Amino acid sequence: MAEEPAAEIQLLRSHKPQLIEILSADADFVLQHADAHCLLSLHAYQQVKSCRVPSEKVTDLLDHIIQKGPGAAGRLLELLKDQALQETFPMLCFMKDLNVSTLSSGKKETLSKRKGAPELQDIIPAKNICSNVSGLVTEKQLMSVARNIGRSWREIGRQALDIPSVKLEQIEEDHSVHVERVFAMLRSWCTCQREKATAADLHSLLTQGDWMPENIDFLLKTD
Template identity: 65%
Template sequence: MVEDPEVQLLRRQKAKLIEILSADADFVLQHADARRLLSPPGYERIKSCRVPSEKVTELLDHVIQRGPKEAKGLFDLLKEHDMQEAFPRLSYAKDLQVQPPTSGEHEKSEKRKSSSEKEDDIPPMKSCRRGCGLVKEKQLMFVARNIGKSWREIGILALNISSVKLDQIEVDHSVHVDRVFAMLRFWRNCQRGKATAPHLHSLLSQDDWALPPESIDCLLETD
């Protein structure tokens, strides 16, 4: 049985979307549920997944199984401003177009074109990770443990994160340190190649929200 074009497109982009959306799987899940792209049982099953990549994988598989309407709905969601802001690497999704069913040589040509576009669309994240000093999760967790009740103020004023996103983080995480860690990871994802440890240190050590030096000195450590 030939799949609908919307489902085919989503399946082709699955691996890439898992890599991108795993940075904040709960954020994607809540938006997908708000658009009724998931069945109630499917939502509960996906929500119970603890590993972000597994949660995104389950979500995409569920949407694929539901059919072309839900697949199109997910692509429409990925093109929304909130999603583009949360996941900068999703910018390529705005140019994705559903191709009508093809056959013969034309179909082979489209597959080659799709493969080429995938390679061109992947941002240079991996090369950036090799030697540009991006802040590590261990450092983020250390800093998260030293940020207290002013975490929302720091998120808005220092890290330029919207209050809507902070509200979502607060809903998704009941433990304070998990909320702060999620906020810092979101900042790192948005900053991409600029998310260096020294840059974060400079943001957290100035103005009224400046943290004690000993709480952020780990950001200046070198391997």
Template identity: 65%
Template sequence: MAEKPTGEIQLLRSLKIKLISILSADADYVLQCADSHFLLSRRGYQQVKAASVSSEKVRDLLDHVIERGPEAAQGLLELLKDNEMQNTFPLLAFLKDTQLPAGKETAVKRKETTESEDSPPPKKICQNSPDLVTERQLMLVARTIGRSWKEIGRLALSVPSVKLEQIEEDCPNNHVERVFAMLRYWCACMRENATAAHLHSLLSQGDWALSSESIDFLLKKS
């Protein structure tokens, strides 16, 4: 007999039609956010990205996350409840009050049985907080960086050349997407130091400095 799916997976399946309708408004943004939270495999990311229709892209993303199991499903649900995502898609507000259906076991409960209560929670990268740079800020910065993106990556952000080449290969036809991927890589490497102010400082000095008008929003309090 097949195992009963966990509550997270049941919930995503039951909400697929509704989530496709809401998230199709900016499917590429959702994809990049999901990828930055490591919810997709590299192969899965490429498959989802290849979809040319927004609704199909969201559908494939949901299917891929569900196939990866309850932890990925839980991660996506948490992402969709994040303040930044809720501000981008106000219709997601209903998720705040949505309860998990009764499944065999939830990813949260399973983690509680394997981790000590005193263990610190894992660090989350680029989450919505007073200090860390947000996904939306990264996307806005990506739109301001032109052909010198590799130079900025090497000199300002200390991104290895091999990583830049990999990003260019992964995103051959979308300049903003490849710059966004570079910024996400910097964010992941810097972890708790990936603040908006730090990024502003790195991008506002040296021969590669961006205009203050294009990045000063990083210094504004949300």
């Protein structure tokens, strides 16, 4: 019977899709920090760096680290809790609540995602994820806003959210579904604003021009 993967590996794998989605907003930033912490070999670094699509770059980065074993996986998990990463990717705040032992402690704690254990969403409700900063807009809210933005999304990105045209072109190339493009644009704004990415500020920016989307007043609710 195959040996069960180490807790660090299981934890990283279980959150892989979520990490890819979050870290793709600035894949090169993550890669440079991973390299600075010696998480990749020179060959692996060059291979990951050569990827042009952000999501593929993050996927390769995670795969390489997982393949290196629990030591590298554990160091990456700790890196994702680092202040620089937390400030650049506000959606990573859930990482601070994940519980896994470090290799230096000499013992592994029970992984919360083992059979019968509650999912992360059950432990931390979706609407409260990233609530460590008061009023910080959530991914759930971003998706709701994205569904209410139509063909004027590029104009909104350039004029309301101050997102460069080259970034909008990259988003359009990376995502074929309209709502995913708009969501990626909004998430890019969050990444740039960091702790200033509040729901109230987003509502204010989106309601100042002729492009004002309908049904986004939920951003002003505090519950």
